[in-house]
Amino acid sequence: MSMIERLQPPRGLRVLITAGASGIGAAITRAFLETGAKVLICDIDPAALSAFAEAHPDVMTLKADVSDEKEVDALLDAAAQQLGGLDVLVNNAGIAGPTGAIDEIPLEEIRRTIDVDLMGQFLVLRRAAALLRESDAGVIINISSVAGRLGYALRTPYSAAKWGIVGLTASLAKEMGPDGIRVNAILPGVVRGPRIEGVIRDRAEASGVSYAAMEAQYLANISLRRMVEPEDVAGTALFLCSPAGANISGQAISVCGNVENI
Template structure:
């Protein structure tokens, strides 16, 4: 599609699946990631994907990333705010304010910083698509993960507000809400929850899928497919939406 695409946390997991999917369409893709190791692996395996090492909570680093990327891409068709962290796991009375703030800085503040840099570029072009990765935790209450759930709910409100602001410029904003996605992150989440509840990791993971109509984990590529759609002309009147890719979550557990 010859699109120009920027993706946060594109070095592994969902972000890498998204980066590969866009690169396979012929898009020019520029990612960032906090992991130098992940970026080195991307450079070795996917030389078509440009990359910058940075922490998405660093305001100046985000500005510099956009400057570097614009020199490479000469415009921006798609921004995908994918960076996130699982945050602390525990009952609300046991969560420290520093843990709360750290989770929101990565899951929410970083999306604001990137959208703030992308909006003027897309408005000048009179085109563009901002895709914010939320979660089905942004659609349901999530016990033991209150900072994460709060951030992901806020992402949806932020996305809908962006859609209002940017619509007159033919720029769209949507949120994608993945369910339990196969990969290293779900293992970390399940281990932390199992420890907090005093049950086995297998029991936690079984609960995740039992609450879904389609009872399996989401594949990273399935999230990437939704991003491709939301960046394509096929979705040109889709904006301000929070779209789940989760096999239909019927109930959430604690």
């Protein structure tokens, strides 16, 4: 096998991507479809699912909230039936959560962030594990964040959940390694798109500065002085599923332009 071939995932992989209809999830979905993978995506937004499916007729879709155990059960049942098994799980679903001081954030917003961003990954993993063990080369990619390696003032629920994903990944890599399953986390930085625009707007308001000033502050904390594109994260996901990534497991891989502070 040539090095170019080693850098490409095998064709025909059976892939499940949560929150795969927009943002980073959509970029990852498009990337796997380009490799000839069979892809099932879920999303909480039916309109986004419909629009993505119209643009990409080969994708399979299902509306699901990953924080809802029954909906996750239905999602994994669909994966078993529609994909015929599972080779790759991309645990991408997450929400930005609230911005504010710890003693001012409503408790229900803290719980919702943890339920979606961290507990949602547990719910999917506990049902996906058996399917992945039946694969010849199972791969799990958990999407965390640069907030999973750095403290993040005024964003404590989100950061706590993303740190939890890194611990989950390292532990699960040890647990499932003997089954031949590789488990890694990708930690995106400041990814261009509507979500980070909302985060910057809310943090600017909480800090009493303009949007432009807060955006400049974010960029100044990145060594490369630029935002990450969703396709950068997608490319890393493909690499982790390729033969070239066959001995990478238990890692938290930042795709962030070297964020030094957030």
